[in-house]
Amino acid sequence: xxxxxxxxxxxxxxxxxxxxxxxxxxxxxxxxxxxxxxxxxxxxxxxxxxxxxxxxxxxxxxxxxxxxxxxxxxxxxxxxxxxxxxxxxxxxxxxxxxxxxxxxxxxxxxxxxxxxxxxxxxxxxxxxxxxxxxxxxxxxxxxxxxxxxxxxxxxxxxxxxxxxxxxxxxxxxxxxxxxxxxxxxxxxxxxxxxxxxxxxxxxxxxxxxxxxxxxxxxxxxxxxxxxxxxxxxxxxxxxxxxxxxxxxxxxxxxxxxxxxxxxxxxxxxxxxxxxxxxxxxxxxxxxxxxxxxxxxxxxxxxxxxxxxxxxxx
Numbered sequence: 616x617x618x619x620x621x622x623x624x625x626x627x628x629x630x631x632x633x634x635x636x637x638x639x640x641x642x643x644x645x646x647x648x649x650x651x652x653x654x655x656x657x658x659x660x661x662x663x664x665x666x667x668x669x670x671x672x673x674x675x676x677x678x679x680x681x682x683x684x685x686x687x688x689x690x691x692x693x694x695x696x697x698x699x700x701x702x703x704x705x706x707x708x709x710x711x712x713x714x715x716x717x718x719x720x721x722x723x724x725x726x727x728x729x730x731x732x733x734x735x736x737x738x739x740x741x742x743x744x745x746x747x748x749x750x751x752x753x754x755x756x757x758x759x760x761x762x763x764x765x766x767x768x769x770x771x772x773x774x775x776x777x778x779x780x781x782x783x784x785x786x787x788x789x790x791x792x793x794x795x796x797x798x799x800x801x802x803x804x805x806x807x808x809x810x811x812x813x814x815x816x817x818x819x820x821x822x823x824x825x826x827x828x829x830x831x832x833x834x835x836x837x838x839x840x841x842x843x844x845x846x847x848x849x850x851x852x853x854x855x856x857x858x859x860x861x862x863x864x865x866x867x868x869x870x871x872x873x874x875x876x877x878x879x880x881x882x883x884x885x886x887x888x889x890x891x892x893x894x895x896x897x898x899x900x901x902x903x904x905x906x907x908x909x910x911x912x913x914x915x916x917x918x919x920x921x922x923x924x925x926x927x928x
Contacts, residue, residue: 616695616722617641617672621649623876624670632666637673664688668718668883670876674759675700675767679708682895686711691718691883693876697775698898700767701906705899712895718883720891721898723779724875730854733864734838734845735784737856741840746785746811746819748777748836751827761803770795770804770912771905774823778908779893779901780836780847781821787814788904790919793911809908 621631631649635658636642646654655662658681663669671681671694679699685692686708698705698721712719725731750773759765766772782788790812795804806824813819827833836847845856851871854864867874875892882890907918 617645617670618648619872620670620672620876621645623873625649626873627877627880629880633663658684660684660688663690666690668692668880671695674765675772676765679704682708686717689717693720693722693879695722696898697767697771697905698895698902700771702899702902705902709896709899716888718886718888719895720879720882721893721895722875723776723893723898723901724871725776725780725852726783726892727875727878728852728871729867730847730852730864731780731783733854734847737845737858737861738784738838738840741842741858743785743817744839744841745817746781746836746838748781749822749833750774750777751824751831751833753827753829754825763803768803769825770807770823770909773825774807775901775905777821777823778904781811781819782901782904784838785813785815785817785819787900788812788920789814790917791904791907791911792917793908795912804912807912
């Protein structure tokens with residue numbers, strides 16, 4: 616994702632000034648692809664204070680410490696999703712951002728898609744009954760992805776996209792019940808099914824697996840209303856609807872990571888925290904639901920939410 620963000624910045628006419636990676640070889644590779652950028656062998660707050668914005672693309676376990684640094688030096692930041700391996704430690708960050716607002720964003724890129732924005736606008740005019748979604752793919756080919764200490768596991772790192780879409784389209788989730796099928800003896804949950812209850816009275820289902828073939832990635836979201844249904848399908852979440860009077864979504868051929876990066880950088884240029892698609896507080900609520908899903912998989916029991924992230928019974 617570091618390469619993805621650097622490429623998006625270049626496409627948008629911005630200059631990548633500084634590159635840092637814990638792996639010197641990867642840092643050098645990225646630095647060589649960014650003309651005139653400098654290589655930062657260590658993270659020094661004084662050096663990073665000079666930047667207009669920072670993109671944080673570490674594995675989830677490494678994100679919180681950097682976010683705290685960005686808050687200290689007051690540099691706008693974009694952090695990939697999820698915000699961490701769990702919601703632990705997130706609430707003080709939200710409190711600090713509330714006390715001293717700073718432009719920042721979290722990378723739930725599907726919120727930026729024209730099809731998803733259109734679906735949300737359509738659903739605002741209909742009574743929704745439920746949602747059924749699935750995401751079937753394969754493990755990412757990076758060493759940390761299946762290390763639960765670094766990534767939180769596949770549910771945390773990838774299924775979080777579905778949870779966030781459910782929240783974005785139907786509202787807050789109040790209860791989850793999950794079952795999982797480990798594909799290996801190490802008990803990493805490769806496949807899981809989740810039942811969801813929403814604050815608005817709707818219900819939903821989610822099926823996730825990273826046990827499919829790379830060539831057979833299957834992604835779909837179907838929302839059912841009293842008047843019909845709409846669907847978002849495939850990696851691009853193409854929009855179709857069986858609802859009277861609903862127009863197609865506008866076409867947008869801009870690559871999604873360029874679109875998302877542009878939205879963040881516009882917010883930085885305008886010093887407008889409200890201009891981003893997802894902020895840290897919103898992402899932490901998604902993280903709280905993901906944590907509850909993993910808790911339910913371990914216990915076999917439903918998890919209900921209280922009035923705040925982390926308040927569960």
